[in-house]
Amino acid sequence: MTDTSATDSPVSPAKSPARRTVVKAVAAGTAGAALIPLGVTALASAAEASVFLHGVASGDPLPDGILLWTRVTPTPDATPGSGKGPSTDVEWTVATDKEFTHVVAHGTVTTGPDVDHTVKADVRGLTPGTEYWYRFTASGARSAVGRTRTTPARDASVDRLRLGTVSCANWEAGYFSPYRHLNERGDLDAVLFLGDYIYEYKSGEFAARDTVVRPHQPAHEIISLADYRLRHGTYKTDQDLQALHASLPAIAIWDDHEFADNATSVGANNHQPDTEGDWKARVAAAKQAYFEWMPVRPSTAGTTYRQLRYGKLADISLLDLRSFRSAQGGWGPSGGVDDPDRTITGDAQMQWLKSSLTRSDATWRLVGNSVMISPVAFLSLPAFLLRPLAKLLGLPQEGLAINTDQWDGYTADRRELLGHLKQHGIRNTVFLTGDIHSAWASDVPNEAATYPASGSVATEFTVTSVTSDNVDDILKVPPQTVSLAGVAAIKAANPHVKWIDLDSHGFGVLDVTPDRTQMDYYVVSDRTKRDATAKWARSYRTASGSQRVERADSPVR
The missing domain is CATH 3.60.21.70 (Alkaline phosphatase D (PhoD))
Incomplete structure (x- = not known):
């Protein structure tokens, strides 16, 4: 699996994550896209429901980054653990608004049966303490929209x-x-x-x-x-x-x-x-x-x-x-x-x-x-x-x-x-x-x-x-x-x-x-x-x- 995230920075002062990094970027042809309501039950078409069966997720927030996740089912036989299904390019997009009129990051991950068609994009270069919206596109289908948030700056005063x-x-x-x-x-x-x-x-x-x-x-x-x-x-x-x-x-x-x-x-x-x-x-x-x-x-x-x-x-x-x-x-x-x-x-x-x-x-x-x-x-x-x-x-x-x-x-x-x-x-x-x-x-x-x-x-x-x-x-x-x-x-x-x-x-x-x-x-x-x-x-x-x-x-x- 490859992603287009920026070079990783340490997760903790003593440890750095190992992963495969930047391969290619794709044009962000997503501005002005129709809103897909937050929540995985709000997929807009049968095609989306059949490709993104396992939802979307984010994790391990940092001041400048977030890890995005999804899993695709490019063909009906590409079920979890099956080892079946073709390699698939999955585009990810991050915006500051849920309508995706202000896209701030985008890229492509290639996934396949070697990683069970799961997708991770470690997105960096984001603004601390900021809410973001993200989604994925693959096989002609678009995922549900996810919402996430970066952590405050390391030296920021935080009330709660x-x-x-x-x-x-x-x-x-x-x-x-x-x-x-x-x-x-x-x-x-x-x-x-x-x-x-x-x-x-x-x-x-x-x-x-x-x-x-x-x-x-x-x-x-x-x-x-x-x-x-x-x-x-x-x-x-x-x-x-x-x-x-x-x-x-x-x-x-x-x-x-x-x-x-x-x-x-x-x-x-x-x-x-x-x-x-x-x-x-x-x-x-x-x-x-x-x-x-x-x-x-x-x-x-x-x-x-x-x-x-x-x-x-x-x-x-x-x-x-x-x-x-x-x-x-x-x-x-x-x-x-x-x-x-x-x-x-x-x-x-x-x-x-x-x-x-x-x-x-x-x-x-x-x-x-x-x-x-x-x-x-x-x-x-x-x-x-x-x-x-x-x-x-x-x-x-x-x-x-x-x-x-x-x-x-x-x-x-x-x-x-x-x-x-x-x-x-x-x-x-x-x-x-x-x-x-x-x-x-x-x-x-x-x-x-x-x-x-x-x-x-x-x-x-x-x-x-x-x-x-x-x-x-x-x-x-x-x-x-x-x-x-x-x-x-x-x-x-x-x-x-x-x-x-x-x-x-x-x-x-x-x-x-x-x-x-x-x-x-x-x-x-x-x-x-x-x-x-x-x-x-x-x-x-x-x-x-x-x-x-x-x-x-x-x-x-």
Whole structure:
């Protein structure tokens, strides 16, 4: 695949993305074109609908640039993962108005079966803090119009940043109504996808209380490159996901289900080498499909850790907590959770993260963090709640006190990072987390055993799942009933945890100002209904300089 973008600049101070660059430019014969309404369901002809089946998207906004994405179906047999269909030239156009009367950038990308007919254009030379409109043309058809926005200049004073935050969207467990509600707000700067954008399971293995709301494609567990491509393509047909991508830039990291459950650098719970082949080959296939189908820049080959910035208000460090992590450990001096030779970040990423946090001159240091960093002990739970939580969180079902898939299973790395924050007096660090199908608001203590006397070095907001099963779903009971005993037990054993919702599905809205960050938690009425409603549940905030979460009385308006 080739594009006509300008020469790439580093995504983070330490990393530069590798890609093929400028080949040719085309004349911008688009001025005065008729308006196509925003939203992927508003395609103007059958030809457009048949070519641009998977919508349009933008991502990784910079002060001077944005990454544009689409996928074309040049012939009916060129379905995702098929390896069929001809090479196709795709023209992209960027304008400052949705009528495309003022075109500011344009070019052509050649795509084909080698990249599953996906298209990326890394457009540079744009103006900071500016709204843009974009579209694609191929095979005589024109895509829906997308809207995006560059970030403010690096040294700009910024009054507010507002991010939608989502995690754990399982196609078989329901519809993606949280995406619709985020899209309808009209007040967001971007959407932060915190992992588990897709799920790898075979159809029926992980659904909605064992009920498949809509079947996966392919129906079997995805293992090969063709499998991962088809699964990504299936998700990208969801109307609410398409509309959200067409309206707002995406900022995305991966977690385990983009590969397989509880993935590490050496294997996964849901990978059996004797029947499913080499783990490294499966990871390579999953990563290739991810970078083809997602509007993200790889910071280095095969990783997603990188940094974005919103003026002087916030730096966002985005972590890859799967590519470098050691196998999950147990107890004992060798290979246990406290073994200093075990890592969740890898040495290079840890040094990059510490350096980025130290060097940052922004008011807030946000960390996109796919698994919880706050320590949590579960041993005090009654058995009838421990077992469903163990199933959900990956805990041994006979009572191990920690979740070894989280930072709890890699305590040396956590001590190093949190000790660095404390030693260097780094303040206003907020971890933004997904993964565990529940919502949490927590202080992050450097020494949990002596909290609150020893203080807190950061805070963490964890958002619940879009659709994936919660505790009440596993138990098949009404929400906010028996799980309340688990909430009380967890909070009693972990006083730094201020709030938990183990049962709801929904999303978060993070609002950042120079004075505070606030996470507004929203829940949806029924994940199995396409028209599910949403309502505000709780809000928690962190005042600048406090390193503490406190309850807020209302969501940000």
